[in-house]
Amino acid sequence: MKSKFQKIKGTYDILPPESKKWNEVISILQSISHQFGYEEIKTPIIENIDLFKQNIGYETDVSKEMFSWEDSSSNQLVLKPEMTAPVVRAYIESGFFRSKPLCKLFYIDALFRREKPQKGRQRQFHQFGIEALGSSGVEQDVEVILLATKVLSHLGITNTTLQINNIGNHETRKKYEEKLNGYFSDYKSNLSKLSQNRLENNSLRILDSKEKEDLEIIKNAPLINEFLTKDELNNFKTLLSHLDALEISYKESSHLVRGLDYYNGTTFEISNMSSRSQNALLGGGRYDYLVESMGGPSTPAVGFAAGIERLLIESSMHNKNKEIDFFIGFDSHAEKAIRIANQLIDEGYSIYIDTLKKSEKNQLKNAIKMNASFYLRCSELIELKNLSSKEECVINNITDLKKFIKS
Ligand code: AMP
Numbered sequence: 001m002k003s004k005f006q007k008i009k010g011t012y013d014i015l016p017p018e019s020k021k022w023n024e025v026i027s028i029l030q031s032i033s034h035q036f037g038y039e040e041i042k043t044p045i046i047e048n049i050d051l052f053k054q055n056i057g058y059e060t061d062v063s064k065e066m067f068s069w070e071d072s073s074s075n076q077l078v079l080k081p082e083m084t085a086p087v088v089r090a091y092i093e094s095g096f097f098r099s100k101p102l103c104k105l106f107y108i109d110a111l112f113r114r115e116k117p118q119k120g121r122q123r124q125f126h127q128f129g130i131e132a133l134g135s136s137g138v139e140q141d142v143e144v145i146l147l148a149t150k151v152l153s154h155l156g157i158t159n160t161t162l163q164i165n166n167i168g169n170h171e172t173r174k175k176y177e178e179k180l181n182g183y184f185s186d187y188k189s190n191l192s193k194l195s196q197n198r199l200e201n202n203s204l205r206i207l208d209s210k211e212k213e214d215l216e217i218i219k220n221a222p223l224i225n226e227f228l229t230k231d232e233l234n235n236f237k238t239l240l241s242h243l244d245a246l247e248i249s250y251k252e253s254s255h256l257v258r259g260l261d262y263y264n265g266t267t268f269e270i271s272n273m274s275s276r277s278q279n280a281l282l283g284g285g286r287y288d289y290l291v292e293s294m295g296g297p298s299t300p301a302v303g304f305a306a307g308i309e310r311l312l313i314e315s316s317m318h319n320k321n322k323e324i325d326f327f328i329g330f331d332s333h334a335e336k337a338i339r340i341a342n343q344l345i346d347e348g349y350s351i352y353i354d355t356l357k358k359s360e361k362n363q364l365k366n367a368i369k370m371n372a373s374f375y376l377r378c379s380e381l382i383e384l385k386n387l388s389s390k391e392e393c394v395i396n397n398i399t400d401l402k403k404f405i406k407s
Contacts, residue, residue, distance in 0.1 A: 010124065102132070151306065163269045184221070327372035
């Protein structure tokens, strides 16, 4: 039978049993973040459009369109397409820059981008991410990368590559962009439509392109290394030596730029080796200028964001089929069943009441299918069956029940 209504293009439902795995992944993400001393932040789904337009450069990137509208008071609103800008907005608004000299935050949230839906790319998706604000030390970059690798290993995602680069400060980046612009302009007519567009606004982003016609041109594009200052090169070397000491393997990738306007210094991306398209699991880097550009004090910062859907696809965690303690069936003796269910809940047990009043045979079959430990049938008598030992008895009350399950 076809429903009268369908979900919106690019969105999806998280249905059981997938929702169980989803929650397990979320609780792993939360517990690792807490282990590293990060605190959770939640921000509204809607924001003012300028938060992303002015600071992130979203309007310059045609592939990242936002869901936006004007409300009745002529405010231009959007469903948030990313989390770094909202986190920074909240960081400044809350005064955390005063109260938390080193502020470590993590988030798990739904984001919205009007992109062409395809496998691993939805219009509503979820990200887990962390932001460390206040430290310019290369050790902070290392901690952020270490946390990312711990997340992946706890989720059983193994076959991954960490690509890492340093894109320098704004001055370095500007010089590099000029050089790139010149290089790509020479090939303008051979570039994809998307990259031709990016050439007008942000030639750095062309390096992110996965379009076939761009790849060959990108291969020979100038490298950032030639533009990095001595200090930037030394910093990068120190970072890599810390990673070596932690035995985190990486691949230096001088074309990894993460094109959003606010990045500088370290950039990194972890991708999966096995899947062919949309294989970036997470990406991040430094954004030392963003807080100031949004009206806060000059504050260095570093973070990453991971797509939860992609983590779920790649995770080798198995759905632990959680058992139900008591499957409760009844015929006409509903009151007995409801009373005992109430007592079992108060005792802390998990229950499943079958309100379909099916036959004992049918209920027993379902109880086994649902992995229940006990089957309780409330009829003239109350019968209790241990589904693993097959022992059974008749009980009068919850005290009898407790004696039986302890025996
Ligand atoms: P970004 O914010 O674009 O740097 O993306 C960070 C991560 O979020 C990516 O590596 C993906 O895992 C995930 N991601 C980004 N866009 C989407 C999308 N449209 N659908 C699903 N996951 C996404």
